Amino acid sequence: MNRAGVAAVKEQAGRKPVKRYSRRQLRSWLTGYLFVMPVILGLLVFTAYPMLTSLYYSFTKYDVLSPPRWIGLKNYERLIEDPTFWTSVSVTLQYTLIAVPLGLVLSGLLSVLLNRALRGISIYRALFYIPVIVPTVATAVLFADLYNVRYGIVNAILRSVGLPEYTWITRPETALPAVIVMGLWTIGGSSIVWLAGLRSIPPYLYDAAAVDGAGPIRRLWHITLPMLTPVIFLNLVLGIIASLQVFTQVYVLTNGGPANSTLFLMLNIFREGFDHFRMGYASAMSWVLFLATLLITLVVFKTSNRWVYYEGDRI
Numbered sequence: 001m002n003r004a005g006v007a008a009v010k011e012q013a014g015r016k017p018v019k020r021y022s023r024r025q026l027r028s029w030l031t032g033y034l035f036v037m038p039v040i041l042g043l044l045v046f047t048a049y050p051m052l053t054s055l056y057y058s059f060t061k062y063d064v065l066s067p068p069r070w071i072g073l074k075n076y077e078r079l080i081e082d083p084t085f086w087t088s089v090s091v092t093l094q095y096t097l098i099a100v101p102l103g104l105v106l107s108g109l110l111s112v113l114l115n116r117a118l119r120g121i122s123i124y125r126a127l128f129y130i131p132v133i134v135p136t137v138a139t140a141v142l143f144a145d146l147y148n149v150r151y152g153i154v155n156a157i158l159r160s161v162g163l164p165e166y167t168w169i170t171r172p173e174t175a176l177p178a179v180i181v182m183g184l185w186t187i188g189g190s191s192i193v194w195l196a197g198l199r200s201i202p203p204y205l206y207d208a209a210a211v212d213g214a215g216p217i218r219r220l221w222h223i224t225l226p227m228l229t230p231v232i233f234l235n236l237v238l239g240i241i242a243s244l245q246v247f248t249q250v251y252v253l254t255n256g257g258p259a260n261s262t263l264f265l266m267l268n269i270f271r272e273g274f275d276h277f278r279m280g281y282a283s284a285m286s287w288v289l290f291l292a293t294l295l296i297t298l299v300v301f302k303t304s305n306r307w308v309y310y311e312g313d314r315i
Helices: 004-014 023-059 074-081 083-114 121-133 137-147 153-160 172-200 203-210 216-243 248-253 265-275 277-305
Strands: none
Touching: 023 121, 023 277, 074 277, 083 121, 083 172, 083 216, 083 265, 137 153, 137 172, 137 248, 172 216, 172 248, 203 216, 216 277, 248 265, 265 277
16 A cells, blocks of 8 residues: 555544434424523513613713714713712612621521421411412502501501601601512512521431430520521522512512602602603613622622531531
């Protein structure tokens, strides 16, 4: 064999064999892609495209009625000097710092009660979960009646025990606490997650700790809480994201009043975009909110490896 033939044989041996797929495999893949295509198209059309469009609008002056005009970073510069924007940021952060920890604690305590082996306990679990599936608008209307000065149940209870009445959602001092209390109405959803975590803790851990002489406090601190840290982490992340996007209940209950004491950032974005037709400015605020939510979530994820224990970790 000449040199050219030897080189051709070596080249042929060095090539990887071409993998051929059967018609059955190709049909299976095509079927799978067809099933996921509606989801992919939905994400592209209803999520990716609006987000990219709002990013472009955030650098423009756009009033919906006329074409957008590019103005660069002026919308973001205006945010720094806008006192209403900082008021809405302050209200949102106050709500997050109070409602999220309070919701974690109360939902955890509720899950402990729902974890007891009592007759008909499943009925109580369902009753505490029902507020989660009630529409937000209906919840806000319900609490508007509860807080009503003339016929509200809250003031009726205060009168019955000899305490002074309050105009809950019409005073700046009490409006935000009233919204926080309304937010605790749906802690049943978080308590179900807590309950799943409690029921997943192996009983032998408590038996071994009891044999070693550990009391209830030590068992709580060294077994229950470490084993529940994934649940705490999940509820914390979901609670932070939800608290930064409060809109519907406040829009129905107080509409940002009185005196902007419940002007959440989402409500401020809605007003700028759909009341004042400053869609470019509203888009800039939306992206600031998105980046802030992303940053806070990343910080929580980054620090979670210091206090979250998963199965198999050393406790």
